[in-house]
Amino acid sequence: MTPLLSLSDIAVAFGGVQAVRGVSFDVRPGEVHALVGENGAGKSTLIRVMTGAIRANSGTVSIAGQPVERPEPTRMRALGVAPIYQQPALLPDLSVAENLAFGLEQGRALRRIDWRARRARATGLLARVGVSLDLDRPAGTLRMAEQQLVEIARALGTQAKVLLLDEPTAALTDVEAARLFTLVRGLRADGVGCVYISHRLEEVMALADRVSVLRDGRLMATLPIGEVTRDGMVRLMVGRDVDMGLGAPPLATGDSVATPKDVLTLRDVSCAASRIAGVTLRVAAGEIVGLAGLVGAGRTELARVLFGLTPADGGSIAIDGKARAIRTPAEAVRLGIAYVPEDRRQHGVIGAMSVAANTTLASLGRVARFGFLDGAAERTTAQRFVGEFAIRTPSIDAAVGTLSGGNQQKVALARWLATKPRLLILDEPTQGVDIGAKAEIHRLIRTLAGDGLAILLISSELTELLGLAHRIGVMRGGRLVGELARAEATEERLMSLALGHTPLPVRAQQPGHEARLA
Secondary structure (H helix, E strand, O other): OOOOOEEEEEEEOOOEEEEEEEEEEEEEOOOEEEOOOOOOOHHOOOHHHHHHOOOOOOOEEEEEOOOOOOOOHHHHHOOOEEEEEOOOOOOOOOOOHHHHHOOOOOOOOOOOHHHHHHHHHHHHHHOOOOOOOOOOOHHHHHHHHHHHHHHHHHHHHOOOOEEEEEOOOOOOOOOHHHHHHHHHHHHHHHEEEEEEOOOOOHHHHHHOOEEEEEEEEEEEEEEEHHOHHHHHHHHHHHOOOOOOOOOOOOOOOOOOOOOOOOEEEEEEEEEEOOEEEEEEEEOOOOEEEEEEEOOOOOHHHHHHHHOOOOOOOOEEEOOOEEEOOOOOHHHHHHOOEEEEEEHHHHHHHOOOEEEHHHHOOOOOHHHOOOOOOHHHHHHHHHHHHHHOOOOOOOOOOEHHOOOOOOHHHHHHHHHHHHHOEEEEEHHHHHHHHHHHHHHHHHHHHHHHHOOOOOOEEEEOOHHHHHHHEEEEEEOOOOEEEEEEOOOOOOOHHHEEEEEEEEOOOOOOOOOOOOOOOO
């Protein structure tokens, strides 16, 4: 069978650094070919070669067996190659319908736009990916998961022969991901070839026909999915066995306290602007409380309320038992609240700034003297976190944007832990990071909780919540609709709550007691 797309002996170097070394790869009609490896292994470079975004130093790119002499983005798209990147590339000030029209509508300048046809096509494409959105809504106001789905819908509209999916479920919940899998399987049945990049190896095992493993820019193996195990893939990726470090630590109780002290207590908290209504929740010292729910359920919105980005307009928030009105992020920081948001590149780190500058950005008062930055104190703080968090960087002066996703996430964590918080809010802390970095972040979360830090963990990966959290609350429609203790929680129960199939009221909890099903 002639491959739809093939790479032969591809080599790419950047400034003397060999990013890809003699890699051959192909995708066949009606096949899902997974491409896996740690961050920096060369996956994204190969995708850019496939799309024509960069030219390989050597090797050949072929479509349907015919070499493409000058691969470039417009030509590769015309040949049926459509990429869907982890970071959506929508135009933020244009509407959903206008973004979906790009690359799909043809015509001369000054032509009249057929708005009815445009909206009908946009509605149909969104329906194919299982989402309903306001077509007039600016794309920049969509959540990351919604932007990702719009990107996928636009790619489907091009009638692509080869779909390049780079971490397509990174911002999706399990329900949206399952919908995407159904869509990919349908495309495979129609003869479309899919290149699938994901750090979620369970997805690869469930979806792929073949898997290629990269390490340090080299192709380690290409195998039928039936001939490889998850652990086998990990060993090929990192050259060793990896312990994911799951399992919530025992609750920290202190030396003389029988039960852990509540750091955060919410009672009927509401925010009309964020559509949060009547949330009652508590997080104790040394406790990891997870928040599950579908995209748009209100998890991130609740985090923004707690951090003062969209202040609550009803109910009460107590920190260490004292009622507080959190109106700004500055007030939240003063109260000992730290927030690592889900969009690492936009809100977590500043890519052009150094590791040292990023690490101390939220705690400048601790590294300043008489209103001036103390460079020595900043460097000492940065070096300490680089060592404690095993941040892989050439130096603390390196720009954060040059680091891998997992190391950028560690810098984001370091920034907020430098403020010495009492409560740490983590929104999708392992989204888009490789298997090794994920294991390190999991171990770090457990260590922080073991040291007495209260942690509110928002994650779309149910296995992550089930493995780390002491309790898991489930949100739907801006409300907390249920809460499960670690021993009672299963993926099925959490999904039932998230989907509204089994509404379970949340019972009021006494400090030191885990939640129970009502």
